[in-house]
Structures are given as C-alpha cells and as structure tokens.
Amino acid sequence: MPQALPATTIIAQLDRFRRTAPLTHVITNDVVTGFTANVLLALGAAPAMITAPEEAGSFAAIASALSVNVGTLTSAQAATIRIAVQAASRAGTPWVLDPVAAGVLPYRTELCQELLQQHPAAIRGNASEIMALAGQAAAGKGVDSANQSDQAIDAAKALATRSGAIVAVTGEIDYITDGERVVSIKAGDPLMTRVTGTGCALSSVVAAFVAGCPAEERLNAVASACAVMAIAGQRAAARAKGPGSFVPLFLDNLYLLDAITITEALA
Numbered sequence: 397m398p399q400a401l402p403a404t405t406i407i408a409q410l411d412r413f414r415r416t417a418p419l420t421h422v423i424t425n426d427v428v429t430g431f432t433a434n435v436l437l438a439l440g441a442a443p444a445m446i447t448a449p450e451e452a453g454s455f456a457a458i459a460s461a462l463s464v465n466v467g468t469l470t471s472a473q474a475a476t477i478r479i480a481v482q483a484a485s486r487a488g489t490p491w492v493l494d495p496v497a498a499g500v501l502p503y504r505t506e507l508c509q510e511l512l513q514q515h516p517a518a519i520r521g522n523a524s525e526i527m528a529l530a531g532q533a534a535a536g537k538g539v540d541s542a543n544q545s546d547q548a549i550d551a552a553k554a555l556a557t558r559s560g561a562i563v564a565v566t567g568e569i570d571y572i573t574d575g576e577r578v579v580s581i582k583a584g585d586p587l588m589t590r591v592t593g594t595g596c597a598l599s600s601v602v603a604a605f606v607a608g609c610p611a612e613e614r615l616n617a618v619a620s621a622c623a624v625m626a627i628a629g630q631r632a633a634a635r636a637k638g639p640g641s642f643v644p645l646f647l648d649n650l651y652l653l654d655a656i657t658i659t660e661a662l663a
C-alpha cells in the first residue's frame with residue numbers, strides 16, 4: 397500500500413533545499429530549457445545549463461547534482477550526456493535520468509538502458525516511460541504517457557531494485573519508490589499536462605532535491621520534489637484561466653510555497 401507523505405517531511409526537505417540553493421547542472425531538451433531554469437530559480441536553486449562536450453564533464457564533477465533528459469536527443473548530445481554522467485558518477489555527484497519517450501524510439505531507449513549502469517540517484521518519468529525502461533510493454537504516445545501511473549507501480553519497483561535509483565512515476569497520482577516502500581502524492585491538476593515541460597522540469601527539481609541528501613533520505617527528497625511541484629501546480633490551476641495564465645501563476649506559487657501553503661494543500 398502506498399503511503400502518503402507527511403507535510404512536515406516536505407516542509408523540512410524544502411527548507412534544506414532553500415538553505416543550500418543547490419548548483420544544478422541541467423542537460424535537457426530544447427523545448428523546456430528556459431522553463432526548467434525558471435522553475436529551479438523560483439524554488440531557490442541555482443541552475444546551469446552546460447552542454448558543450450568540452451565542459452560538461454568538469455562541470456558535472458563540481459555541481460551539486462546533474463539532471464539528464466533525452467527529449468530532443470542528438471548523437472552529439474548523447475556523447476555529451478555520456479561524458480557528464482561518467483564524470484558525475486566518478487565524482488559522486490548525484491544524477492537523475494528523465495527517459496523522455498523511452499520505449500517509443502530504440503536509439504534513446506538503448507542510451508537510457510546504458511546509462512542505468514552508471515548508478516543514477518533517481519529516475520523520473522511518466523508511466524509509459526517507466527514501464528518501457530523496466531522491460532514491460534508500454535504504450536507511449538510520443539513524449540506523452542498512454543498509461544496511468546498506477547499501472548506502472550510494479551515496473552517502478554522493479555526498476556528501482558535493478559538500478560539502485562529512487563524511481564518516481566508521475567501522472568494524476570505520483571508514486572515514488574526505492575523498490576520496497578512506495579509513497580504517493582495526490583495533488584497537481586490536469587492543466588499541468590496542457591503546458592509542455594512540467595514533467596521535465598520536475599526531473600531537474602528532483603536532481604536539486606537529492607543534492608547533498610544522505611542516501612537514506614533520498615526517497616523523502618524525491619517525493620518532496622514531486623509534492624512541491626504538484627502543490628504549486630494545483631494552487632496555480634485554481635486561479636488560471638488556461639495554459640497561458642497557468643505558467644506565470646505556477647512560477648509564483650513555487651516561489652511562494654511555505655509551511656502554511658504546503659500544510660493547507662495536504663489537509
């Protein structure tokens with residue numbers, strides 16, 4: 397049975413995050429780069445999108461966390477990702493994988509499977525992506541999921557056990573697992589699927605939350621990252637007229653999140 401995440405845990409994790417303002421190295425897709433940087437800044441992290449193959453390795457080694465997303469993968473970017481992930485792995489920088497459209501396209505699916513051997517701290521994807529990475533039949537529709545997140549709980553547990561990563565499978569309900577414990581978050585709003593990049597940005601927020609986090613606290617850190625995004629999304633959607641007004645309200649609500657808003661949202 398999935399457990400709910402207590403508000404006190406989310407508040408403590410967000411407080412640690414804001415006090416440390418983690419330097420977050422992001423190698424992501426062309427669609428969401430600016431939005432992801434703004435989400436991280438609104439919450440209080442320090443994003444840096446360093447993508448040159450000559451620089452990605454040295455930066456991954458000094459960053460507090462690395463986030464890798466294969467959404468608009470090219471062969472040149474795959475080379476950069478390999479350099480960055482290997483450097484992060486060697487330096488002990490926790491890194492997070494967002495396997496966008498894994499299962500739909502063999503090239504990126506093989507790259508994601510290869511990267512799993514480099515000990516990701518966390519993997520965040522939608523249901524179809526997590527099922528595909530776990531080797532189950534999935535029905536991704538391009539970058540979108542055609543599966544419900546609860547269909548992917550077993551796949552998420554198996555993938556966590558195999559990779560050693562915390563796995564977050566997101567959707568209407570988010571499930572986060574270390575292979576044994578499963579935590580669920582029910583907040584968010586369907587409007588979050590009507591703007592691009594909420595999931596992609598979440599993966600970089602997950603990276604920033606695992607920065608400097610002891611291994612035994614990682615499940616709480618990843619789940620708290622999912623919770624802050626979902627809560628801010630829910631609060632923004634309550635006042636938005638549609639996707640256009642949702643985005644600025646979402647950034648404002650990330651910035652304004654505090655103990656009171658978090659406690660209220662989960663009450």
Ligand SMILES: Nc1ncnc2c1ncn2[C@@H]1O[C@H](COP(=O)(O)OP(=O)(O)OP(=O)(O)O)[C@@H](O)[C@H]1O
Pocket residue numbers: 496521522523539540541566567568569570583584585586588589591592593594595596597598622625626629
């Ligand atoms: N139907 C829904 N109802 C409520 N919240 C939702 C719903 N779908 C997604 N969300 C919220 O949006 C977040 C992003 O998850 P989603 O699974 O849509 O990512 P994604 O498909 O990888 O997105 P993208 O590829 O556009 O970045 C979830 O963690 C959740 O908070």
Ligand SMILES: Cc1ncsc1CCO
Pocket residue numbers: 425427428467468496539592593596
């Ligand atoms: C729309 C889109 N296409 C490739 S990546 C991306 C962002 C959402 O995953």
Ligand SMILES: [Mg+2]
Pocket residue numbers: 496497521522539595596
């Ligand atoms: Mg995605």
